Each structure stands twice: as structure tokens, then as C-alpha cells.
Amino acid sequence: MSDTPTLDIDGLHLSIGTTPILRDVSLQLRRGRIMGLVGESGGGKTMVGKAVLDVLPDVARITAGSIKFEGRDLLSMTQRQRRLLRGKSISMILQNPMSALNPAFRIEHQMVDVMRFHLGIGAREARERARDMLDAVQIRDPDRVLRLYPHELSGGMCQRVVISIAFSCEPQLIIADEPTTALDVTVQHQILKLIKVMQARTNSAVLFITHDLGVVAKVCDTIAVLYAGMILEAGPVEKIFAAPAHDYTRALMNAAPRYDRPNALLRSIPAALREKLQQDARAYDQTRVFAHA
Amino acid sequence: MTVSYLLRRLLFTLPTILGVIVIVFVLLRVVPGDPIAMMIGSEATPEDIQRLREVYGLDKSIPHQFVVYLGNLLTGDFGTSISLKQNALTLVLGRLPATLELAIVAMVIAVACGLALALVATYWRKSWVSPVIDAFDSIALSIPEFLWALLLVLAFGVLFANLPISGRFDPARQTDFVTQFYLFESLLRGRFADALDLLRYLLLPALALALPLMAIISRVLSGSLREALGQDYILLARVKGFSAARVLLRHALPNALLPTITITGVHFIFLVGGTVLVELIFSYPGIGNMLFGAAMNRDLPLIQSVTIVFALLFIGLNFLIDLSYTLVNPRVKVG
């Protein structure tokens, strides 16, 4: 087994206009591992995922750092090279399954197109594989579901379809951006289990974005805590849960967020701590401005 | 969609039709000017005029005239044209195909060019192309179709003079058409030389009619395309690795079309209305031109017929457009 991490982000800086969004983000993720990227809303978690996939908003610019995928430097690739990695080698599960599927097309169409595009297989074979994938994500009666439109499916069913699309070309890396946040509590557990099962099947690496430490404890091997675009601490889940080094991590763990009230998290971080972290971020930006001058 | 739904929708058009009939009748009786005097000129004696007024029923009271008029309409009798001395409805129906061909060709131009402009502007939305198309749309929109007609006459009739600016086809050409749909008929019968000639004559008036609608389509579709591109399912399409062109055409466009179809339907009706002035400017032999002639001659039966046929056309188009929405969008509840 080679020692090259599947994903290796080093010193990533990203800004929107003149506002820094990510500050010196570094993380490493190996094949077959699930890393939880936690932090509260607006911290920049989604930006990390979009930077890896090259689907950043137009206004966002990467100003420093590197992103390596299986040892290959993504930022020095052409747009086309990066595009052809998407869907095939790196994929993504979106937060809101109800809006992630195209309302104009049947499920079959949306599952088959990506496989035909990347795997060069025929319509019939792609359809067979789509059936198998729906089987794998435990959808009963896949033939019927293939014929349905997204608005005819429940949120949980949609997310199963989105997950099966993400895994359909057996990518080495999957960015799962809060894949359970938009779902019912009961469905959340099933979807989490499902992602774990699918990940084990394909032995992919998963960057699991969430604001929920409970979820991290359930599915992740390692964890990175992000606040205001800075990685506050990172390491194996057991270690960090047993002895969190950073005040913010400790506050997050005490906050014990609830599935049904994700916003409760916000209120329970002490204001003084939040203020100190914001100050750290500003101070950090200052040093960078001087370093550049 | 059920038959009873269709019937109900049809029933709703009846009051509109009746309203149009009443308005046409009233308007034509309140405007000044004596049609009979116009018709026979200055040498007529008052007795002649009186006799003709009786022939055309103009000597009766207004309510009486209305009852007669309504009864005649219901039996399909639209009267005899005063100036052309022929059945007014036959005259109008003989000209209608020319107007329909003009409107349909204009519509095709507007839809094709509007679609292309919207796609190009959206694809190159970060470059200079998009603001240029935007400016072009603004200009096309702010000039009404009859002004476009005058500008085109000026440009092609006077400055470049390489396209005909008057009439429907080359008068030197042999015409033995069975229907009045010259263009469609020559296309169907594979007579492409004829079709080409007809298209040369149609091009400028159709363009004049098409330009404002083209700009509207381009505007509305660009807007919905941009909105669609911000949706999650577009992010998923990009995550799948599809090219920007494929994402735009196959993933955004199908979702962005509905508002454009709605707007296009509504504006097609305005476009048909716009044919009146455009036909006049290009001496194009459609019912718009006929309406103008009838008005100049105070030819009441002909004016009535043209107006009512126009109104029925609008009502019919509205009905079809309404139906098409329910067909295009399966989520519009039929009720």
C-alpha cells in the first residue's frame, strides 16, 4: 500500500473579494478513511469541498497553498483535466437531496448519464448498473424508482439516489457536505449507516462535512475542527474526543447539538471564546498582509 | 386533461366573444362620417343616399340594427363589403392566410434568434459578449415593430436595395396556388424556388415584427437560465464532470424554458396585432392591410368582419396557449 494520501491539502488560503474565507487550511485524508470536517455555519467547510472539486463560486479565489489528489497537484491542472476527475475520481454528496436532483428528468436518466459519460458503457449496461446501485442503497423496487421524477420521492429516498450517483463510478474520494442535515432524525441514522456501507464497499476516502459532533463520533476515523476558516485542531476521533486540546472543540462537545435543532449549537459557544477566535483570525490576516508587503 | 375541462375553458371564451361583438358594433356607430356618402361620391342625390341606407339597414334604430347584426353574425352572414361589393367574410378569410404566414415566420425568427442570444449570453456571461447582447436587446425592445418596419424599409429599400420592401411575391412569377398559404404550400409541394421568393418578401416585415419579441425572449430566458444555473442540481451536474456547454443545454435549459414559453405565448398575440401597421408599411396583402383600406373607405361590414375575425383569432390563440401550459408543465393542476 502506497503512503500517498488520497487528499492532501496544504496551507490553503481562499478569499472572496478581499475577505479571507480559508486561512492556512491543511488536512490529509487516506484511502478507506472518513474524516469529519466540523465547525459551525459560515466557517468555510463547504468552500473546502468546493475547492477540491473546482466548483467554487466565481467570486472565490485561491490565493495560496496546494491541493493534491493521489499525489497529483490539482491546482496546476487544466480546467478540463479537473473536470474529468469530477464524478469519476472525486465526487460529492450535496446537503439538500430534494434540490440536488434535476426536477426535469427521471431518476434513471440522472443515474445513467454520469456512468455513460465516465465509464463509456452503453445505455443498457448503465441501466443495469443503476438498478444495482439502487439495490445497494437499499431502495426497494428499483425498477419503479428509476421511472420516477425527483418530486415523487421523499427526502430520504432522494438522498439515497444522490448517494448512489456519487458512488456509481467508484471514486477514490467523496466530499459529503452535510448529507443528513436536511433529513428527518429517523432517516439520518439510516443514511449515515448507508454512507459507511458504501464507503467500505468501494474503499473510498470520505471528507464528511458536518456541524454535528455526534455524527462524527458515529462515522468518522479522524476529525478536523474548522472555525473562521482556520483548522483549530485535527487528529484521530478517539484522541480528540478523549482530550480536546482546543477550547472551541471542548465548547462544541459540551454544546451537544441536537439533530432536530442544529441552530442550538450557535447559542452555546461562549461569546468570549468566539470573540477571541475572531481576534486570532484578524491577527493572522495582519501577519499575512505584512508577509506579502 | 379531460373533455369537460376543455369544454369549460371553451365556455369561458363566450363572454369575451360577445363583448368584442358589442364593442365593434358600438364603436362603428358612434364614429362620425357617413359611409354611404363616402361610397357613392358627391354627385349622389339625397334620395340615392336614403335608398342605400335602407339597403344596408342603416335607417333603422340602433337596437334594431344590433339585433339584425347579431342574428346575421350567428348565421355566418358578415354582410357585403361596401367598397368591394363582395361577401365581407370571404374577403377576410381570403387574406387571413397571408397574415398567419407572416406572423408564424416572425414567430419562428423571434424564437430561434431569442433562444440563440440567450444561450450565447449565458454561456459567455463573464465576458464582454453578455453586455453587448444585453444592449442589443434593450435597443430591439425599445423600438416598436412599426418603427422597425420603417427603419428596415429605409435600410434595405433605400440604402442597400437588395431585398424587396413591398408586396408578397414577385408579380412576374407564375402563381397557381391552391390555397392562400403560398409559403407553406410551396414548401409542402417542394417548390423551393417559389418558397425562396416568398421568403425574400416575407423577411423584412417578419423581421420587423420579430425583433421586439426576440429581445423579450432573450431577456426572459437569460434570466431564467442564470437562475437555474444557481440551483443545486446544476452543482450536481458540474460535480458529475459535464462540460459547461452540456450543463447549460441539457441541465439548465429544460428547467428554464417554462417562463419563456408563457411569455412567448402572450406576446405572440401582440405580434399578430402588430401585423396591421407592418403590413401597411410593406404593402403586404394581409388582413391588417385590408383593415386599413376598409377604414379609409368607411366600409362598415368589412371593418366589422376584420375586427371580429382578429378577435376570434386572439381568443383562439389564447385558448391554445392556455392549453399548452398544462401540457408543458405536468405540475400545473388541472382544475
Ligand SMILES: Nc1ncnc2c1ncn2[C@@H]1O[C@H](COP(=O)(O)OP(=O)(O)OP(=O)(O)O)[C@@H](O)[C@H]1O
Ligand atoms: N457565493 C458566495 N459569495 C460570497 N460569499 C460567499 C459565497 N458562498 C459562501 N460565501 C461565504 O463564505 C463563507 C464560508 O461559507 P461556507 O458555505 O463554506 O460555510 P459552511 O461552513 O459550509 O457553512 P454551512 O454550515 O452554513 O454550510 C461564509 O462566510 C459565506 O458567507
Ligand SMILES: [Mg+2]
Ligand atoms: Mg456548507
